[in-house]
Structures are given as C-alpha cells and as structure tokens.
Amino acid sequence: MNVKETVREKYGAAARRVKSGGSSCCGSAASSRGCADPITSNLYDANETGNIPEEALLASLGCGNPTALANLNPGETVLDLGSGGGIDVLLSAKRVGPGGKAYGLDMTDEMLALARENQRKAGVDNVEFLKGEIENIPLPDNSVDVIISNCVINLSGDKDRVLSEAFRVLKPGGRFAVSDVVVRGEVPAEVRRSMELWVGCIAGAMEEYEYVRKLAKAGFVSMDVEPTRVYSIDDARQFLTGEGIDVDAIAPQVEGKFMSAFIRAEKPALRINASKGCCSPACCH
Ligand SMILES: C[S@@+](CC[C@H](N)C(=O)[O-])C[C@H]1O[C@@H](n2cnc3c(N)ncnc32)[C@H](O)[C@@H]1O
Numbered sequence: 001m002n003v004k005e006t007v008r009e010k011y012g013a014a015a016r017r018v019k020s021g022g023s024s025c026c027g028s029a030a031s032s033r034g035c036a037d038p039i040t041s042n043l044y045d046a047n048e049t050g051n052i053p054e055e056a057l058l059a060s061l062g063c064g065n066p067t068a069l070a071n072l073n074p075g076e077t078v079l080d081l082g083s084g085g086g087i088d089v090l091l092s093a094k095r096v097g098p099g100g101k102a103y104g105l106d107m108t109d110e111m112l113a114l115a116r117e118n119q120r121k122a123g124v125d126n127v128e129f130l131k132g133e134i135e136n137i138p139l140p141d142n143s144v145d146v147i148i149s150n151c152v153i154n155l156s157g158d159k160d161r162v163l164s165e166a167f168r169v170l171k172p173g174g175r176f177a178v179s180d181v182v183v184r185g186e187v188p189a190e191v192r193r194s195m196e197l198w199v200g201c202i203a204g205a206m207e208e209y210e211y212v213r214k215l216a217k218a219g220f221v222s223m224d225v226e227p228t229r230v231y232s233i234d235d236a237r238q239f240l241t242g243e244g245i246d247v248d249a250i251a252p253q254v255e256g257k258f259m260s261a262f263i264r265a266e267k268p269a270l271r272i273n274a275s276k277g278c279c280s281p282a283c284c285h
Contacts, residue, residue, distance in 0.1 A: 003156075003157040003204070004157065006198075007155050007198075008108050011061070011110075011111055012109065012110040014059070015085065015110035015111045018058045018059045019055075019113075038231060038235035039181065039231075039239070040060065040061055040062065043063075043064060043065045044057070044060070044065055044087070045065075048068065048091060051122065052090050052091065053090075053118045053121040055085065055114065055121070056085045056086050056090060056118040056122070059084055059087070061085075061151065062087075062088070062151045063150065063151035063201060063229075063260040064179025064229075064260050064261075065150075066088055066149065066178055066179045067091040067092050067148060069179075069262045070146060070175065072095040074095075074097040076096045076146060077102075077143065077144050078092040078096055078103065078144070078147075079144045080103065080147075080150070081137075081147060081148075081149035081152050081153065081162070081178070082105070082134055082149055082150070082151075082155070083104025083111070084114075084115065084150075086118045088148055089104035089115065089119075090122050090124060092146075092148065093124045093126050094124075100126060101126050101128070102127050102128075103127075103129075104129040105134060105138070106129065107131065107133045115129045134149075134152065134156060135156060135162055135165060141168050141169065142168075142170070143171065144174060145175070146174065147166045147169070147170060147177070147178065149178035151179060151180060151181060153178060154181050154182075154201050154204045154205045155198070155204055160217065160218070163217075164219075167220060170267040172268065172270040173268070173269035173270070175265075175266055175267075176264065176266070177264050179228065179260060179262055179263075180201075180206075180211075181201045181202060181205040181261075182211055182225060182258075183205045183208070183258055184207070184208055186253070187207075188250045188253045190245050191203055191240070191245065191250070191254070194244075202239055205258065208261065211263060219268070220265035220267060221265065221266055223264070223265045224265070225261050226261060226264070227260070228262055229260040230258075230259040231257075232256065236251075236254040236255070239258075
C-alpha cells in the first residue's frame, strides 16, 4: 500500500476544506463524525491560542498539545515534524521569542500554503515552513534544540528512519517532545489492515514499548511515554464505525488500548574524552 501518497492526498483535501471556509476534520471518518472526534477535539486552551489565526485552529489535526508539555526556552530552535496548518509552529515561535526560530516541515503543498498564510496573518518572522518528508529532514546535523510533532510519526511507514533523522538534526542534549497515538498491547489485525484508519492516525500507531525501543535504537536516552487521553470503547466506536469493522466483535480488544501520549526523549549531551581526543556521543563511553 502506498501510505505516503494516500496521506498526502487526505491532508491536501483537509487543507483545501479549511481554505474554502470549512473545518479540516480528522482523518478518515471525518464527515460522519462531524469533526468532533475524540482524538482531535479540545486540545488547546483559549488562553494560549488568543492571537493564533482562526484558520490555523480550524486546520488543527493533532492528538495532543506538544508545546504545552515541552520545555521551550527563549532563543531555541524548534522543529515541528508534519506541521500541517502550523498551529504548533506558531505557538512555539511565541515561546522561543524573536531570538529563537520555529521550523515547520510538511510534505503536502496545500498544508504548506495554508501554514504560510497563517504565518502571514499571525505576523511572525521567526518561523519558516519547509517542504519535505520527515524521513529525510532537510536540515543539517546538530542544528535543532527541540523536536515537536503532533500526530504525524504514527502516519509514517518507516518510523525507524524518522527517529534516526530526528536524532541526527538534534543538537547534543536536544529534546524530542512529541504527541502521538500509541497502543497498549496488541491491536486486532483488521484495524491494522485499514488504510483509512492508518490515515486517521490509528492503524499506524506504535505499541508504547516498541516506541521506546525504536527511540533507543536511534540513540536516544531518558525516554518517557505519558498518556494524555486514553480512549474508551465508545471513543473507539467513533473511529472504527464506517470503516467496515464490526466494532462490537472487537470491542474487548480495543477498550482502553488506544491512547494519545506525550513522548519525551533526549539526545545524549557531548562528553569530552580527552584521552580519545573526541567529543561525540558515540565515542565517549
Ligand atoms: C494529522 S496531520 C497533523 C498536522 C499538525 N501537526 C497538527 O497538529 O495540526 C498530519 C500532517 O503531517 C503531514 N505528513 C504526514 N506524513 C508526512 C511525512 N512522511 N513527511 C512530511 N509530512 C507528513 C501531513 O501532510 C499533514 O499535514
């Protein structure tokens, strides 16, 4: 299955809906759910979104609020993987201030156009939206202090590659602080097989320990997975109904298993080893 092309098509259509005055709705079952889905709704507090353009809020398709949970300091460089309409990039830009920089990276032209328009409306200069794929981040090694992302890594068909690219661009001591849908335990095969559920951030979700293992494989340390919303069978019914899945038959296998979580990890800081004459995390053990 060509996950990437399907994802690009779906999110391009979501961006076009916002541009034509509608709401983006989340993923697959959007029209039937009327966009009030349990994953995407009510993520942001009105206090923090005061001067964020309406279209950036309407285009919000995340499953968490990474900038509320991440530690962002003035002067830092932040990168949002899969920035969509740009809401988390604009929120990050405020937090890092004029001496810092917030990059958004997205592969979908319509989302990039919407995000750039939102940047113009917000009147912020310390923001740049880049076109590209999270599997091939178009930034140099060791150039970013904090990576955020909101419900995007679960859309990738090559999560190892995404995490190793995140590790590469982070500075030593840099932080990985993302929101994603994760799974606790096994997921029924019919859920995993559904392309529509993949696009809606469900079928591609990683098991929580697998996420931690993959982060460690990429080189990260201090991993932590903190659930922010755990979905009940009634919530799950909303994502699964209309996807050709017999929800009642698989109810016990999905109850409480899907959750939005905040995932943190760090790239090890440089330690100088004078005897080896080197200062990279890899050679200083
Ligand atoms: C679920 S939306 C989330 C958007 C945004 N983070 C938010 O919270 O509203 C997913 C976004 O990630 C982008 N995306 C998905 N897979 C991607 C990939 N492999 N590389 C770059 N962008 C990707 C899509 O184009 C879309 O804009």
